[in-house]
Amino acid sequence: MKANIKLISKHRKFSEDFKKSIVNEFESGKFSVLQLQRMYNISRASLYKWIYTYSSSNERGQRIVEMKDSSTQKLKALEQKIKDLERAVGQKQIMIDYLEKMIDIANEELNIDIKKNSNTPQSNGSAPTRKK
Known part of the structure; x- marks a missing residue:
């Protein structure tokens, strides 16, 4: 049924x-x-x-007449803006990679620890200067 x-x-x-x-x-x-x-x-x-x-x-x-060119131009402008933003993000990423490499080189070759580690002991400060 x-x-x-x-x-x-x-x-x-x-x-x-x-x-x-x-x-x-x-x-x-x-x-x-x-x-x-x-x-x-x-x-x-x-x-x-x-x-x-x-x-x-x-x-x-x-009659309402819409200009197709204007919507096409808006679309092209938005696509161009996306390309510009992607280019800017790419450039920033390259700069970040470059700076990280420089920090690694400074640490390996010059024994300079630029990155802050949470387990490094605090310094006692500089020694007092003596008067001559």
Whole structure:
């Protein structure tokens, strides 16, 4: 005997505050409709409906034109920033490796312990100077 199984509806309801926040993100220029669609998994039709409903500047009957070049330029700028940051991290790592090698050389060849060890005895200070 088969059980009577009902399918769960995949229809989602969004609060008015959420819709307004999405429209504000679009109007501020932070995200395009395509980016918002991907981020929140919302249909493009719903996004445009919300924009026309909650936007202060866009009205139904007016076409919203997004420049693909601007989003492409933003993406390229972000990729360049990532490359610059990775380069800076790489340079810092090289400097750290260099300084650690110099400390090792100073310790091995010159018998100078630059690294602080917790088990080294404290010095008694310098000897008092004598007057001549």
